[in-house]
Amino acid sequence: MKHETIEKNTGLMGVLIALVISVAGFAEIVPLMFQAQTTQPMEGIEPFPALQLAGRDVYVKEGCYNCHSQMVRPFVSESLRYGPPVEAGETVYGRPFQWGSKRTGPDLARVGGRYTDEWHLAHLINPRDLVPESNMPGYPWLLDKYVDGELVERKMRTLKWLGHPYSDAQIDEAASVTEGASEMEALIAYLQYLGLANNGRRQQ
Amino acid sequence: MMTDGWSWFVIILVTLNILAMVWLLLATSKSKGADEADTTGHTWDGIKEYNNPLPRWWLWLFVITIVFSVVYLYLYPGMGSFKGSLDWTQSSQYEQEVALNRAKQDAYFAEFADLSISELAENDKAMATGRRLFLNNCATCHGSNGQGAKGFPNLRDDDWLYGDSPQTIVQTLNNGRAGLMPDLGLPNSSVAILARYVQGLAGQEVTEHVQQKGKSLFAVCTSCHGPEGKGNQALGAPNLTDNIWLYGSTAQEIEVILANGVQGNMPSFNTLLSQNEIKLLAAYVVSLGGG
Structure with missing residues (x-):
């Protein structure tokens, strides 16, 4: 085929360009969508309980991912600070996952249990009360906003339809469990839940 | 691990892609002879566009990338489930680094x-x-x-x-450590007096009324904080007499603690x-x- 033929047929050129730029995607991305390693949950990983699920939405809504990653990379320095590297099977229930690539603040993949609920409360209201050097903004309004329990229930039904193994009991009680909880409580519950299932001994 | 079907999918796709690149290079690099000035037929204001093969140095860059990819795919995992001759994996490299670091530490x-x-x-x-x-x-x-x-x-x-x-x-x-100050369930009036009595323990001035009423109210506190309010390190109960305040020294701040209790958690x-x-x-x- 002469390049003249291609250059003078826009349609043909479009098809060929699309083909060329998707080769890498077909070889590197498409197979991953069908690998158990990336689509099946790691042992002990469960979908987010109702309150944590609501907290996850607060996390996304407030844009926490703009400064915090949830992806401990496989390097010694990372493990010393955060814990074992994050594996694909840990985040299969993240829709979408919150790996992130920007770290103005620290990684949060293993933050669950590192601090107390009281610490998180004081820190989210005004980080500088606890860490004078911090440049994180405060989120005091989360105390005055409340979780919509019915919405959480509907969300869990949708996620179940998408394949998250929620039990009927979990979904039925979702509204009553989360109704009346402030967004602050939900967010703290979410943060305290992060990484618990694979928060084993840190590498020395 | 990758199933055989997907493994072959990747191997065939990658191989075809490399072969296509080789073909493309050969097809476009044919020398047309030193003097032959082939043009594309495009002219703008009398300026013609040459249809020359790629410059040599550019061509060689492409050759190098293709050779690199073949060597890479032989040494490292990439061709489907072929592990590569070096047996390199991300996790083994990580574990080596961890072991090395542990030895250094x-x-x-x-x-x-x-x-x-x-x-x-x-x-x-x-x-x-x-x-x-x-x-x-x-x-x-x-x-x-x-x-x-x-x-x-x-x-x-x-x-x-x-x-x-x-x-x-x-x-x-x-x-x-898990410290627990329970919610005492006192009425608000008692909470207000007890808060000021506790301030008094730390040396702040309080009224006679607070002294007397507070002393009897304080009885419930003595099991942890001791009869004189000097605390108990076995329980993690703070000394109330040293005028050092973990949750604030104002009456309001103390009232909040007395009314709601507080948990300290390390x-x-x-x-x-x-x-x-x-x-x-x-x-x-x-x-x-x-x-």
Whole structure:
């Protein structure tokens, strides 16, 4: 085929360009969508309980991912600070996952249990009360906003339809469990839940 | 691991892609002879567009990338489930780095092995490391200089909830601490009086009325804070007479604690840090000077 033929047929050129730029995607991305390693949950990983699920939405809504990653990379320095590297099977229930690539603040993949609920409360209201050097903004309004329990229930039904193994009991009680909880409580519950299932001994 | 079907999918796609690149290079690099000036037929204001093959140096760059890819795919995993001749994996490289780092740390900490915690607190090199550990693990609650914050103990003052002996500090670091001040269920009027009585214990001036009423109300507090309010380190009950306040010294702040109770929680670090690091951290806390 002469390049003249291609250059003078826009349609043909479009098809060929699309083909060329998707080769890498077909070889590197498409197979991953069908690998158990990336689509099946790691042992002990469960979908987010109702309150944590609501907290996850607060996390996304407030844009926490703009400064915090949830992806401990496989390097010694990372493990010393955060814990074992994050594996694909840990985040299969993240829709979408919150790996992130920007770290103005620290990684949060293993933050669950590192601090107390009281610490998180004081820190989210005004980080500088606890860490004078911090440049994180405060989120005091989360105390005055409340979780919509019915919405959480509907969300869990949708996620179940998408394949998250929620039990009927979990979904039925979702509204009553989360109704009346402030967004602050939900967010703290979410943060305290992060990484618990694979928060084993840190590498020395 | 990749199933056979997907493995072949990747292998065939990658191979075809490399072969296509080779073909493309050969097809477009044919020399047309030195003098032959082939044009594309495009003319703009009398300027013609040549249809020349790629410059040599450019061509060679393409050749190099193709050779590189073939060598790479032979050495490293990439062709479906073929593991590569080097048997390299991401996790094995990570584990090697971890092992190497552990060996370096063990060698480093070996020189501190025979020193006691109080000796380490005097050792500049150990304390430089201790400070780094403190900043990474403790400063978020206790402050970068150990000055604490409301609800999070100051480590530089002379008030210790659980005691200041090196052994106690090591125990605190290893197992964490869970302090509990219960909600006393008192009516608001009693809470107000008791709060002012507690201020009085710490030396602030209070009225006669508060003194008398407060003393009887304080009876319920003595089981943890002691008859004189001097606290109990076995329980982590703070000394109320030293005018050092974890949750604030105003009557309002004390009332909140009395009405709602409060839980103090120090996480355990024995799963996060090695015993070598905990020993050094304890020494660093001692070196902060709280007596």
